[in-house]
Amino acid sequence: MSGAAWFQFAALIAALLATAPFLGRYMAKVYGDGEKAPGDRFFLPVERAVYRLCRVDPDSEQRWTSYALSLLAFSAVSFLAVYGLQRLQPFLPLNPVDLPAVEPRVAFNVAVSFATNTNWQAYGGESTMSHLTQMLGLTVQNFVSAAAGMAVMAAFLRGLARRRAATLGNFWVDLTRGTLRILLPLSTLVALVLAGCGVIQNLNGHTVVTTLEGAAQTIPGGPAASQVAIKQLGTNGGGFFDMNSAHPFENATALSNFVENWAILVIPLALAFTFGAMVRDRRQGRAVFGIMLAVWAVMSIGTMALEAGGSPRLEALGVDQSAAADQSGGYLEGKEVRFGPAASGLWAASTTGTSNGSVNAMHDSFTPAGGGLAMVHMMFGEVSPGGVGVGLNGLLVMAVLAVFIAGLMVGRTPEYLGKKIRAAEMKLVVLYVLAMPTVLLGFAAASVLLPTALASLNNTGPHGLSEILYGYASTANNNGSAFAGLDSSTTWYTTTMGLAMLVGRFFLIIPVLAIAGSMAAKRPAPATAGTLPTHTPLFAGMVVGVMVIVAGLTFLPALALGPIVEQLSL
């Protein structure tokens, strides 16, 4: 890795350290119990108008069950709206290049994908979706599916913080406040910065120009910057264009790349501080932040170094992959010159550690070990730092699991934040931990056996298995990035990946809400000399250990047959 790569990495960490704590404490006020929040004078009247329009009583608190029902109702309505928009787009306005209706199976997959905050794309944006579908369907879901994930987290944190309480807050209030006070202002800011860098923002159709050599070239148009900003901030990741943030019109310069990479990470990391503030113990928040940042940093350095290292097969052909003053070097297949291996590797770790899934380089073309690291980062369950809201939830579930294992080792009843963890909670934790690997490995195994599924592969041998594994790792974790060679628009993949996304969203969110409901009802026990402190580096190390052991036991055999064997045979 070159010196500039290290500086770039350090600059991103510095930007995150400078912003995440403030944003986190601000979000704690947005979701906090009855506190005043900055901007109340402007936002409160708007929020009251929204509640009146939707006939929602903002003061009525919900138990975990009705909180979950509200979330499910909202997701169902969202699914129908996105599906309908895609099917009806030829009859609706803002379709300047007359795109036809999206095929039913793809429309199903896309509707699930955007309503679950996955943004897996079984289609090419510029050749499939009208401007209206992009704006009213996809951009809207980018906001509200992210806000819904953050709402669940707010409910979970209230469950941990409240004592002997029956309720967790109100879903509609959390949804509204998260969208209006966090996502909309940040997105507007980021979108304008991106437009200043060259990310397009217009309502034009295609412009056809004549190139210097006399050929016709199509220059696409569209409102990209506004969608790109929220796709990063809301850890959505669905691109305006097929090639996502590798497309120069979505990610024009090294500066826009830096801003987008920051935007991917900032909310998930800031939520660690929100956690600390909401449970009134900042040390807990800092410990969680430390875990998230450390795992992400290790994965980032690994991926950057592997991609900068190049491929021995190219070296044998007389291709110069060395870093020098006049070239970045590294394995540039599927990468852009303006980003090079360092910014591409850094992005890959960021997008897979969150549930973002946007890409600025083609992961399918990464070195086997580099692509394997991206896969592993998702297989950790996306907790480093994870998707907005759901990532923090996942990490706290891992913390509960770590507390439980530690409790077994010393023979004490485990407790977290003063609340005793009992069988009821542990069953839900196990359900949470098993849901994602079950669909990932189950569907991947079925795909390997089905000739129709294998016909979708772009690569053979171990790399073909990697394409399948990556696809289900991505959908089951609501990530959305892809080994894009896999043709996922077939009936088999649109259906099974749609199901994987549904399980990856709701089989995680509902157990989390149930845990929150049961934790809220408990009375905290005072800490004693025998209590395991959960803010120490020792405990942080245990949580990481649990993550690595769980993912390793589950996925190592499959990884051995995919990326590991491919790397060894290069």
Next chain:
Amino acid sequence: MLRQLTAAAGMLLVFTALTGLVYPLVVTGAAQAAFGHRADGSLIERDGEAVGSELIGQPFEGEGYFHPRPSAVGYDGAASGGDNLGPSDEGLLEGIEARTEEYRAENGLADDAEVPVDAVTASASGLDPHITVANARLQTSRVAEARGMDTGEVARLVDDNTTGRTLGVLGEKGVNVLELNLALDEEAPAS
């Protein structure tokens, strides 16, 4: 449950208006007012006609032009894409080998000369506007010869159209191929 569904539908409608219409339109208005040229795709005009975008690469084959990177979509701006072949794919490696030999022959390099990696690998977007400085330098004498220009003069144009790392650390150096070729045309129109 019915009450939940009506609340859900209401919320979705409100947020569709706010985040699906107001937000993109406000951003469009502000972006157009502040950075109209960039928001419209950074188009380059020559003699009043748009000839391309600063950000979107173009295919160039003529001897007298600098050549861009290989593209999986032939620089078709209506599509975008990489070839998505894994690093052990034999087809990919054969393609890279063929491009390497072609590059050496085009630019008069020795049979065992090392070729810059960007010159023989496809970009992610298929629309990469840049090549590395190393790649541009190796093409300089071919271009100079085809245009009857001095090599030093072409090298100067390469330097003029090189963008460094942003703030010294972000991203990588690159030469914008379209802008470089436009500058060449201005300096010494291809015969």
